[in-house]
Amino acid sequence: MSATAVGAHGHADSQSMSIGKFLSTYVFSLDHKVIGIQFLFSTLLWFVVGGLLALGVRWQLAWPWEDMPVIGSMLYSAEGGQIAPEFYTMLFTMHASVMIFFVIIPILAGAFGNFLIPLMIGADDMAFPVLNMLSYWFMWPAFILMTLSFFVEGGASAAGWTSYPPLSAIAGAAPASNAGQSLWLLALIFVGISSMMGSVNYMTTIIQMRAPGMTMFRMPMTIWAMFITAILQAFALPVLTAALFMQYLDREFGTGFFVPSGYVVNNESVGAGGGQPLLWQHLFWFYSHPAVYIMILPAMGMVSDMIATFSRKPLFGYKPMVYSISGIAGLGFIVWGHHMFMSGMNPALGMTFMLSTMMIALPSAIKTFNWLGTIWGGKIHFTTPMLFSLAFVSMFIIGGLSGIFMAATPIDIFIHDTYFIVAHIHYVLFGGTAMAVFGGVYFWFPKMFGRMMNEAWGKVHFFLSFVFFNGTFFAMHILGAGGFPRRLADPYHYETFKHMQPLNQFITICAIGMGLSQLIFAGNIIYSLFWGPKCGRNPWKSNTLEWTTPSPPGHGNFDFQPIVYRGPYEYASPEVEEDYYLQTQPPPEGADAEQSTEDGH
Amino acid sequence: MNRFWTILFLLVPILGVATFALAPVYGHWLPDDFSERGVNIDRLYYFILYLTGAVFVVTEVVMFWFMWKYDATKTDEPTKFTHGSHKLEIIWTIVPAATLLFIALYQMNAWADAKIDKPDMVPTCKVVARQFEWRIQYPGPDNELDTPDDIYAPPNEMHVPVNEEILIHLESDDVLHSFFLPNFRVKQDAVPGSMIPVWFRATEENEYDLVCAELCGWGHYKMKGRLTVESREEFDAWLADQARDNMATQETVSQDSEDQ
Ligand SMILES: [Cu+2]
Ligand SMILES: [Cu+2]
Numbered sequence: 001m002s003a004t005a006v007g008a009h010g011h012a013d014s015q016s017m018s019i020g021k022f023l024s025t026y027v028f029s030l031d032h033k034v035i036g037i038q039f040l041f042s043t044l045l046w047f048v049v050g051g052l053l054a055l056g057v058r059w060q061l062a063w064p065w066e067d068m069p070v071i072g073s074m075l076y077s078a079e080g081g082q083i084a085p086e087f088y089t090m091l092f093t094m095h096a097s098v099m100i101f102f103v104i105i106p107i108l109a110g111a112f113g114n115f116l117i118p119l120m121i122g123a124d125d126m127a128f129p130v131l132n133m134l135s136y137w138f139m140w141p142a143f144i145l146m147t148l149s150f151f152v153e154g155g156a157s158a159a160g161w162t163s164y165p166p167l168s169a170i171a172g173a174a175p176a177s178n179a180g181q182s183l184w185l186l187a188l189i190f191v192g193i194s195s196m197m198g199s200v201n202y203m204t205t206i207i208q209m210r211a212p213g214m215t216m217f218r219m220p221m222t223i224w225a226m227f228i229t230a231i232l233q234a235f236a237l238p239v240l241t242a243a244l245f246m247q248y249l250d251r252e253f254g255t256g257f258f259v260p261s262g263y264v265v266n267n268e269s270v271g272a273g274g275g276q277p278l279l280w281q282h283l284f285w286f287y288s289h290p291a292v293y294i295m296i297l298p299a300m301g302m303v304s305d306m307i308a309t310f311s312r313k314p315l316f317g318y319k320p321m322v323y324s325i326s327g328i329a330g331l332g333f334i335v336w337g338h339h340m341f342m343s344g345m346n347p348a349l350g351m352t353f354m355l356s357t358m359m360i361a362l363p364s365a366i367k368t369f370n371w372l373g374t375i376w377g378g379k380i381h382f383t384t385p386m387l388f389s390l391a392f393v394s395m396f397i398i399g400g401l402s403g404i405f406m407a408a409t410p411i412d413i414f415i416h417d418t419y420f421i422v423a424h425i426h427y428v429l430f431g432g433t434a435m436a437v438f439g440g441v442y443f444w445f446p447k448m449f450g451r452m453m454n455e456a457w458g459k460v461h462f463f464l465s466f467v468f469f470n471g472t473f474f475a476m477h478i479l480g481a482g483g484f485p486r487r488l489a490d491p492y493h494y495e496t497f498k499h500m501q502p503l504n505q506f507i508t509i510c511a512i513g514m515g516l517s518q519l520i521f522a523g524n525i526i527y528s529l530f531w532g533p534k535c536g537r538n539p540w541k542s543n544t545l546e547w548t549t550p551s552p553p554g555h556g557n558f559d560f561q562p563i564v565y566r567g568p569y570e571y572a573s574p575e576v577e578e579d580y581y582l583q584t585q586p587p588p589e590g591a592d593a594e595q596s597t598e599d600g601h
Numbered sequence: 602m603n604r605f606w607t608i609l610f611l612l613v614p615i616l617g618v619a620t621f622a623l624a625p626v627y628g629h630w631l632p633d634d635f636s637e638r639g640v641n642i643d644r645l646y647y648f649i650l651y652l653t654g655a656v657f658v659v660t661e662v663v664m665f666w667f668m669w670k671y672d673a674t675k676t677d678e679p680t681k682f683t684h685g686s687h688k689l690e691i692i693w694t695i696v697p698a699a700t701l702l703f704i705a706l707y708q709m710n711a712w713a714d715a716k717i718d719k720p721d722m723v724p725t726c727k728v729v730a731r732q733f734e735w736r737i738q739y740p741g742p743d744n745e746l747d748t749p750d751d752i753y754a755p756p757n758e759m760h761v762p763v764n765e766e767i768l769i770h771l772e773s774d775d776v777l778h779s780f781f782l783p784n785f786r787v788k789q790d791a792v793p794g795s796m797i798p799v800w801f802r803a804t805e806e807n808e809y810d811l812v813c814a815e816l817c818g819w820g821h822y823k824m825k826g827r828l829t830v831e832s833r834e835e836f837d838a839w840l841a842d843q844a845r846d847n848m849a850t851q852e853t854v855s856q857d858s859e860d861q
Contacts (some may be wrong), residue, residue, distance in 0.1 A: 004737050024757055029669070063758060068739055085819045085820065085821075086818075086819035088822075089821070118703040158819065159816070160816045163639050163777075164777055164815075164816070165776075166775065166776045166777070166793060167776040167777065167816065167817060167818060223690050259686075259793075260793050260794025261794075263774070263775060263793050263794075264774075264775065275791055276794070277793060277794070278792065284729060311671070312673070312678050312680055313681065313682070313683075314682065314683065314684045315684075315686050316683070316684070316686075317684075317685035317686075317690055318684060318685065319685075320685065320690045320694075340789050340799075342779060342789060343790045343792070343842070344790050344791075344792045344795055344797045346718035347712070347713075347717045348717060350712065350716065351709060351712060351713075354704045354705050354708060355702075356711070357731055358701040358702065358704060358705040359698070359701060359702075361697070361701055362698050362701060364692065365693065365697040366690070366694055366697075368660065369689075369693040370685070370690075371691065372660065372664055372667060373685065373686075374680070375664070375668065375671060376667050376671065377678070377680060377681030377683070378671050378672060378673060378680055378681070379673035379676060379680055380603075380668060380671050380672055380673055381673050382602070382603045382606050382672070387606060390608075390610065390664070390668065390849075392674060393664065394610055394613050394661060397657060397660050397661060397664075398613075398617070398657065400756075401653040401656060401657055402653070402703075404649055404653055404704065405646070405649055405650075405653075407705075408645060408649055408704060408705075409646055409708055409712040409716075410641065410642045410645050410708050410711035410712045410715060411642060411646050411649065411708075413642060413643055413715060413786055413787070413788050414631075414639075414646070414717075414783075414786045414788065416788055416814070417781075417788070417815060418814075419812040428741060447784075452690070455778045463609070465675050466609070470613070470616075471811070474616075474617065474620060475620070477620075478620060478624045478630075479622070479629075481624070481629070481630060481631055482629055482630065482631065482648060483631070483632050483783035483812075485781070485812060485814050487816045487821060487822075488822040489819075489821070489822065490822045490823070491822065493822075493825065494810045494812060494821070494825060496783050496784070496812070498812045499628055499629075500629070501631060535795060569684075572680035572682050573682060574682060579680070587777045
């Protein structure tokens with residue numbers, strides 16, 4: 001109905017109209033930018049939850065069975081302020097589940113992917129805006145189910161984020177493996193549906209909606225990474241979804257896909273059985289190894305763009321970078337067995353997986369060398385996003401190299417399920433991805449909200465995060481070398497690990513410091529949203545298409561028809577005066593047209 | 602200020618190496634190793650540690666150096682307008698590829714030794730993991746497991762003779778567990794429904810921790826066993842004691858049932 005329909009009930013009408021307009025603009029919006037920002041704030045809130053859960057874990061490891069000051073009595077009054085072992089088990093399970101499925105995956109693909117893809121390829125929106133909106137709203141059942149699971153009898157899932165059966169597949173196998181575990185499975189199914197919708201949309205948009213002149217090899221690395229990530233999601237997710245349904249059926253209907261026959265767990269008969277616990281591990285890791293790349297590739301893309309921008313120099317080896325992320329996508333599907341070297345899987349198969357896993361380190365090495373090549377001979381501007389991007393490279397080197405230890409099967413015998421792997425994954429996912437996300441927020445915030453974030457506080461945030469991050473996680477390599485196992489509520493009653501408590505206390509203090517530093521980040525976001533200095537279209541003097549739009553871009557993104565003349569990284573090009581060269585800027589008259597339309601080299 | 606950030610990044614390799622160098626001084630390092638095959642694993646560990654350590658230091662220092670040299674406020678060199686180098690790409694593809702391939706192949710023997718080439722012998726014992734304890738069962742005089750004359754050790758107590766090949770049949774009664782002997786570099790998940798062989802050879806008499814390394818429920822942390830490595834004579838004597846104890850309990854059990 002049209003707004004011209006004024007009558008006796010016009011007043012009531014216009015009120016409901018404005019509510020409807022509010023809902024369609026900010027809540028059930030079809031605009032990819034709004035959806036991206038919705039994803040961003042939802043995931044940042046869950047980041048807080050995941051972080052607090054981690055601090056609970058750290059408290060117990062530093063001062064086991066001691067009352068948590070102040071908040072302990074509120075949280076677990078039943079245990080007199082102590083963390084009970086079943087509660088501890090839930091803490092680390094939910095920390096990982098929240099961080100992986102509610103923070104990292106949706107913040108990269110959902111927040112940055114949504115916001116950036118149409119803007120960077122010169123489209124007015126996603127190919128399927130309604131599907132896009134649904135991909136956000138399908139996260140909500142997941143959010144609600146997961147939140148609910150904390151309050152059901154027995155509490156939230158406590159079977160580890162890997163949810164290995166039979167522990168997870170039998171209702172009652174562990175305290176907390178009742179309703180909480182089933183809700184966990186359902187929540188993940190919704191996350192999967194959401195990611196799937198996003199993935200289909202991203203692939204279609206990138207293939208179909210590029211602006212004239214935007215060839216595949218003129219796309220920024222962020223877009224390449226999002227594209228490859230979407231492909232990984234599309235092929236790996238159905239396997240996880242099937243596995244989640246199977247485990248749900250095992251729990252609720254006793255199908256026994258993952259449970260062998262004739263077993264009794266915690267006085268509960270496991271039912272008909274006839275299944276195989278290892279089958280779950282194969283299915284789970286067939287998704288979750290590619291998921292590691294889903295959780296890092298977009299970060300690599302974003303970092304590539306930021307490093308080129310702030311080195312004022314073309315990205316070194318653009319095409320090798322593209323080939324190496326494509327290589328990761330292919331190899332990523334044949335390495336999942338490296339999570340199962342100790343699982344009882346045929347050890348000969350372990351050798352094959354060791355070979356493929358070693359080989360997948362290669363693309364990461366190539367990318368690292370190319371990032372170093374990019375800053376070589378440039379003019380480095382030490383802005384907050386650049387510092388976070390450099391930290392990404394520096395930390396990713398550590399995370400990448402420590403992966404080689406686990407890939408080497410004989411060494412994995414000793415360090416599997418120890419803090420060595422905890423250190424490794426956090427160097428990749430926190431030192432890597434989270435640093436890139438921080439950098440990305442500082443970098444694209446002006447485009448999202450039209451205001452700059454505070455640089456000085458940004459640098460304080462960087463400094464504290466960087467120092468406390470390393471204090472927290474570097475020492476974990478040392479714990480791991482000592483054989484210190486993961487997931488133990490109290491490791492110190494073992495003689496082998498007794499002496500490691502002081503080191504754990506140091507780690508916990510650093511972790512608390514890291515948590516507190518994020519308050520600066522939160523404060524900076526909130527302050528800058530309202531009072532940050534207004535910025536123009538291109539505050540960083542960057543080349544890619546999103547910087548040609550107004551900040552923030554209006555509905556439909558571009559106020560002109562973007563036509564792309566060159567690749568995204570023509571910084572310091574001799575063709576122009578300035579040290580940047582927008583992709584949409586027509587070549588100067590008389591310039592060799594042949595050369596300026598050529599891609600890459 | 603830019604110099605401050607650059608030096609912060611230089612601290613990464615410096616403190617990184619210092620941490621690894623100083624950790625052993627403060628008693629934080631690989632637990633003592635008392636197994637024959639574990640020595641191989643440790644050797645490979647050091648090999649990869651030095652190799653990755655070198656790559657770590659070189660890449661981080663190069664990164665620091667570039668940050669130092671190409672600081673926009675300090676450098677007066679013109680920006681190198683380049684999109685890459687074919688030659689460099691080929692070098693830094695082939696060299697790491699060859700190195701990684703070598704690392705993988707170099708591990709194969711130790712892996713086969715630890716997990717594939719099972720010794721051909723009568724199993725020393727059967728270890729059954731369950732929430733939250735280890736049950737160990739030795740073959741009786743007939744030298745066969747799972748026969749009526751099997752000898753049961755008290756829960757969580759495992760004894761093996763020193764300097765002999767030990768073969769264990771690992772099973773689980775309920776959920777996944779993992780049989781972890783840090784001092785022998787032995788780890789193997791126990792899987793319900795499967796029997797998985799585990800073998801090692803202990804070289805020093807002492808008592809050691811047996812750790813459960815796979816989450817098995819709320820009591821996972823307390824699923825602790827003790828492994829006693831002793832001389833053949835002591836081991837035989839201990840086993841005979843256990844056999845006698847088993848007999849005694851069996852008698853009381855049968856008496857109890859007669860009484861009823
Ligand atoms: Cu993996
Ligand atoms: Cu356990």
